[in-house]
Structure formats: C-alpha cells, structure tokens
Amino acid sequence: MRVFVTGASGWIGSAVVSELLGAGHEVVGLARSEESATAVRSAGAAVQRGSLDDLDSLRAGAEHADGVVHLGFKHDFSDMAGAARTERAAIELFGDVLAGSDRPLLFASGVAGLTPGRVLTERDANPSSGPDAPRGGGENLALSFAERGVRSVSLRFAPTVHGQGDHGFTSVIVAAAHAAGVSGYIGDGSNRWPAVHRSDAARLVRLALEQAPAGGVVHAVAEEGIPTREIAAAIGEHLALPVESVAPDAAAERFGWIARFFGTDMPTSSALTRERFGWTPTGPTLLEDIAAGAYA
Ligand SMILES: NC(=O)c1ccc[n+]([C@@H]2O[C@H](COP(=O)([O-])OP(=O)(O)OC[C@H]3O[C@@H](n4cnc5c(N)ncnc54)[C@H](OP(=O)(O)O)[C@@H]3O)[C@@H](O)[C@H]2O)c1
Numbered sequence: 001m002r003v004f005v006t007g008a009s010g011w012i013g014s015a016v017v018s019e020l021l022g023a024g025h026e027v028v029g030l031a032r033s034e035e036s037a038t039a040v041r042s043a044g045a046a047v048q049r050g051s052l053d054d055l056d057s058l059r060a061g062a063e064h065a066d067g068v069v070h071l072g073f074k075h076d077f078s079d080m081a082g083a084a085r086t087e088r089a090a091i092e093l094f095g096d097v098l099a100g101s102d103r104p105l106l107f108a109s110g111v112a113g114l115t116p117g118r119v120l121t122e123r124d125a126n127p128s129s130g131p132d133a134p135r136g137g138g139e140n141l142a143l144s145f146a147e148r149g150v151r152s153v154s155l156r157f158a159p160t161v162h163g164q165g166d167h168g169f170t171s172v173i174v175a176a177a178h179a180a181g182v183s184g185y186i187g188d189g190s191n192r193w194p195a196v197h198r199s200d201a202a203r204l205v206r207l208a209l210e211q212a213p214a215g216g217v218v219h220a221v222a223e224e225g226i227p228t229r230e231i232a233a234a235i236g237e238h239l240a241l242p243v244e245s246v247a248p249d250a251a252a253e254r255f256g257w258i259a260r261f262f263g264t265d266m267p268t269s270s271a272l273t274r275e276r277f278g279w280t281p282t283g284p285t286l287l288e289d290i291a292a293g294a295y296a
Pocket residue numbers: 006007008009010011012013030031032033036050051052053071072073074075108109110111157158159160161162168169
C-alpha cells in the first residue's frame with residue numbers, strides 16, 4: 001500500500017513509518033521543514049512538503065495514496081482552539097478526497113477524558129462533536145465518513161505513548177518533579193492512567209491500516225490503568241526525589257496545563273482491539289521505562 005502519513009517526523013509517526021516500511025508498504029511523509037524532511041527521508045520514506053495549514057499539500061499527499069494515516073497535530077497548549085480548527089479542517093479535507101474510494105483514513109485520537117471514572121471500551125462513543133469540541137470534534141466527524149465510502153478508523157492512544165526519547169505527557173510530569181524538587185501526584189493518586197509503549201502502538205497502527213473495518217475504533221492501550229501515585233513513586237525513585245500528594249486546588253500551580261490530565265481517572269480497555277487484531281503488546285511497561293531511565 002502507498003500510505004500518506006502526516007506527523008511522519010513525530011514521536012509516534014516516526015515509529016509508524018519504520019513499521020510500515022518494514023512490512024513492505026510505501027510511505028510518503030508530510031514534512032513542514034527541511035529538518036523534518038531530512039528525518040523522513042533518512043527513515044526511507046518519500047516526502048510531501050507542506051503543512052497542516054496548507055490544505056493543498058494534504059490533498060496532494062492523499063490524492064495519490066492508497067490510504068492516509070493522520071498523526072500530525074499542533075501541540076500548542078496555549079492555543080488549543082487553533083489546533084482544533086486546524087485538525088477539523090484537515091479531517092474534512094481527507095474526507096472529501098477519500099469519499100467513495102473505500103480507502104483507509106486512520107487518524108489519531110485519545111482516551112483522555114472520554115468516560116472519566118470508569119473503564120472506557122472501544123464501544124464507547126466520543127461524547128463530543130462539533131467544531132468547538134476537543135480536537136475539533138474530529139473523531140466523530142471522521143468516523144461518520146464510513147457512510148461516504150471512507151474506511152475511517154480512530155486510533156485512540158493512551159495518554160502516555162512511552163519510551164526512550166518520549167517528549168509527551170510523562171516527560172512533562174518528570175519536568176514538574178525536577179522543577180519542584182519533589183515528585184507529586186494529585187489528591188490520593190488513585191486515579192489511573194493507561195499506557196502503551198511506542199513500538200506496540202506503531203505495530204497496532206499498521207495492523208489497523210491493513211485490517212480495521214470502516215468506522216472502527218482501536219485502543220492503543222497496553223496497560224489499562226496505572227494509579228498516578230505509582231507513576232509519581234517511580235519518578236521519585238529514579239530521580240532520588242521525595243514523593244508527595246499535591247492538593248487538587250494546588251495542582252495547576254505545580255503541574256501547569258497537564259494538571260487537568262494528570263488528575264483524571266481514565267482507565268481504558270483494549271480487549272476488543274487485542275481480539276480483533278491478535279495484538280499482544282510486548283514492550284516494557286511505563287514503570288519499567290521510567291526505572292530504565294527513559295525520562296532521565
Ligand atoms: N504521544 C502520546 O503519548 C499521545 C497520546 C495520545 C494522543 N496522541 C496523538 O497522537 C498524534 C501523534 O502524537 P506524537 O506524540 O507523535 O506527536 P509529536 O511527536 O508532537 O509529533 C507531531 C507531528 O506533527 C507535525 N506537525 C505539527 N505541527 C504541524 C504543522 N503545522 N504542519 C505539519 N506538521 C505538523 C510535527 O512535525 P515536526 O516534526 O516538523 O514538528 C510532527 O511530525 C497526535 O495527534 C497526538 O495528539 C499522542
């Protein structure tokens with residue numbers, strides 16, 4: 001399959017590019033800078049220069065592909081409304097280009113906050129739609145393309161897709177521990193975070209590209225839920241820092257924008273995903289990665 005990948009130079013995208021190439025697919029990666037283009041080329045993929053804001057570049061990449069894996073995202077937490085607008089426009093564009101072709105459109109989503117306080121499954125619909133919803137309501141919009149002849153598939157990633165070199169959520173929590181000189185968790189830290197190793201997530205993206213039905217929801221989740229106090233304890237142990245509870249009303253000051261995620265209980269099952277794709281995660285757990293120095 002010739003696959004157009006946005007976010008091909010990113011944390012998850014670069015692993016997905018290697019996984020797809022390793023399985024014999026051809027990859028064209030979107031790159032917005034010469035640096036990103038060089039990274040994509042060195043991985044062995046072709047490059048489509050452009051950006052998420054340049055819909056013509058997305059169209060050019062998608063039109064000539066057998067499928068799209070959309071992993072690019074503007075992680076500017078000071079302008080989430082702008083990121084959501086860009087995401088929705090990109091999803092709409094891909095829907096228009098792929099309509100009536102039955103070609104796959106896999107797109108990144110997340111599990112954070114969908115059903116806080118109980119185990120989220122693949123059968124749970126995203127409660128939010130519309131342009132003002134998180135990520136521009138892109139998940140429900142893209143899944144609706146199944147009715148227009150697009151094999152759209154949601155990739156719901158755990159909030160921490162971890163591993164050596166990760167610059168995502170866990171690294172932000174580690175940075176907060178460094179800054180405070182103490183590793184914190186919020187309240188009693190019993191709220192749970194799911195996790196997946198990057199290599200397992202990349203393999204699952206390939207399996208979903210090859211096999212998932214239209215309108216499918218895939219959970220890239222290896223560990224259903226790790227109490228956040230255990231995550232804080234592992235960070236404290238590795239950095240030789242004390243571990244403490246942070247009161248919920250002081251969490252924003254200690255953790256910044258990530259407080260609202262780190263304080264959320266979001267256990268997530270991947271039982272249906274494992275069964276459908278024969279996917280068995282084999283990578284290290286989050287606590288093993290922290291202990292091994294992945295966030296040192
Ligand atoms: N990592 C996680 O733990 C996690 C968890 C849940 C959901 N997700 C979602 O999964 C997807 C991939 O995440 P990630 O961790 O791989 O993100 P990442 O490492 O931050 O990579 C983002 C990618 O998007 C590209 N990008 C950003 N702005 C762009 C723009 N304006 N035009 C073109 N490309 C642009 C980046 O290109 P450059 O290399 O040029 O910057 C990079 O390739 C995202 O949608 C993310 O929200 C990730």
